[in-house]
Amino acid sequence: MAAITRHLRVTPLRLGALFIVVSLLAGLALFNKNRILVTLRSGDSFDIEFTADNRLAPYRSQVKVAFVPVGVVTGVRETDNGGARVTVKVDGDIRGKLGTEPSAVIRPTTLLGGNYFVDLVPGGRPGRFTGTIPVERTKLPVELDKIVAALQPSALDGLRKTTANLDETLGNGGSEAIDQLVAHAPDTLDPAAAVAGAALGSKPDTDLPRLVTNLQATARELIDKQGQLDAIVTDLNTTTSVLSRRTTDISTAVSRLPSTLDATDAGLARLKTTLEKLRDTAGPAQPVVRKLDTVLTTADPVLAEARPVVNQLRGVLVDARPLVQDLVPAGRQATTVLDDLSGPVLDRLNGxxxxxxxxxxxxxxxxxxxxxxxxxxxxxxxxxxxxxxxxxxxxxxxxxxxxxxGVGVGSVGGLPISLEQLLVGLSNQTGVALQKGAQPR
Incomplete structure (x- = not known):
């Protein structure tokens, strides 16, 4: 026990060495605080390919979606083609919100540059992203010095003059106008707040997200069908040109539209009555229609056999036309006879x-x-x-x-002469005349 006490005896040298070791460990931990926190943080990691790293720093550069931090850059390494392969670690639910084909952009935190972050842009169809974002779907930031270098001297001179004119404008009453704008802004913001609240819909929890989802689907369709939007705009230009040339016709059509709508309304009202009657008739007619189907099925062979008869009937009708035409005067004469019979004759017969x-x-x-x-x-x-x-x-x-x-000419009695004898005498005289006419001259 005494030996252990002597061994654990704290001396100033040991205490100083222990302090130095603890200080080094604490400094090392503070220096790698971000690495330790990111390592202990839960989430998913994936790679993004850029044409350059653009001064991204591992465990310091942030990863954002719509400018909201969702992760950290954990690694940056150069590829064989001179680009950069960036590894990022994001929250566990972010990959399910990026879509199947997201893109990435390196953006500066300020207008003048400084620190940079990776902005993830959702894309593709809804679903969970897997794999690596290729270089085709990545972009680098356009820095201010590159823009200035690309400007011509005349453009830079114009920019300086624009700045001077802006300063002069602010000095000549522009500041007061801005102050008035700021003073009246609260009165304008209240109606704007009401408009923004109305944009949320009657169900703020579902209407606006649904609208955003539909806009995303529309944008996705436009991306998938590239070239069609250009064709649509071209056709729209042609359509507007035609409409501009036919303004008179369009004005006439619009002026006649009220009467057309009135006529359409009346027609629809009548159609409603017809449809109601059809609805009332359709129910009882269903059994008849079912039986009619059977009748039509049975009538098919009958119609097939009747076709030759119908073909020959056309000739019969042609031949019967003169007979029908002759029946017209006969019918008229029969009408006269019947008219003569009516009256006293029929009265005598009936009486x-x-x-x-x-x-x-x-x-x-x-x-x-x-x-x-x-x-x-x-x-x-x-x-x-x-x-x-x-x-x-x-x-x-x-x-x-x-x-x-039987009935003959002799049946008619009460005449001064006999009709039978008269006809016999006429026939004899006609025969004698024919014999004389037949002798040769």
């Missing part, structure tokens, strides 16, 4: 004649013994039937009764 035929026959005078309870038309039918039966009775001498009813 006394009809009553006589349908009433039982009772003879009078010499025919008083001839009477029957049956209607006259039945008695006439019985008589015709009995005569027909009697006419079939025959023996070797011939038929018992020969009966052949």
């Amino acid at each position: 006394p004649v009809k009553q006589f035929v349908l009433a039982p026959y009772h003879g009078t005078g010499p025919y008083a013994a001839a009477s029957s309870d049956k209607p006259l038309y039945q008695e006439l039918a019985y008589m015709a039937t009995t005569l027909a039966r009697t006419s079939v009775l025959s023996d070797r001498n011939g038929a018992l009764i020969a009966l052949q009813p």
